[in-house]
Amino acid sequence: MPWETSKPPRPPSHPVALEPLERGDRAVLDHLGQLYRYDLSESYGLLPNDDGSFNFRELDRFRLAGDPRRRAWLITAAGRTAGFVLTGPADADGHAITAFFVVRALRRTGVGREAAVRVIGLLPGRWVIGFQRYNPGVEAFWSRVATEVAGDRWEIADGPVPENRPPDTFISLTTQGTTRSDGPDSTPSTS
DSSP, X not given: OXXXXXXXXXXXXXXXXXXXXXXXXXXHHHHHHHHHHHHHHHHHTOOOOTTSOOOOHHHHHHHHOOOTTOXXXXXXXXXXXXXXXXXXXXXXXXXXXXXXXXXXXXXXXXXXXXHHXXXXXXXXXXXXXXXXXXXXXXXXXXXXXXXXXXTTOEEEEEOOOOSXXXXXXEEEEEEOSOBTTBOSSOOOBOO
């Protein structure tokens, strides 16, 4: 039967690259940010605003803050837009991944893992990566990334319990510099 055919093939997923974004790269960040917040709406119980949009405070912090420690990268796969990463300060001198998104068509293809490993390699030092265990698959994903960049030298712990949902979970690790998936430039990888 024609309706029982297999799914269409996934789009090409490699090479993966990170492209630094500036605060003025509003359109791509706004559009991808809405997809990111929509993805989280089920786990967080979020509803859109009356105009159909979702609030995205981390993106607002990136755009409005003059803090050079808040950075954004566009993730590309095979030259196409694949997602984004936002980073910001953690503690006094550390880094945090404050938002991480890969489009659904490219999930479980290695794009997210490679982008995460690369961004951590760009900024050596202490890292804190927060996530929600009730978001399916996310703990396994970030645990694999932590192992790839820090071996067995990372820790995982739950944060304080908020009033309206389960606690966030945090992975802490320290890196010495570039990682296996390339150096500080955003040269695409073919792995």
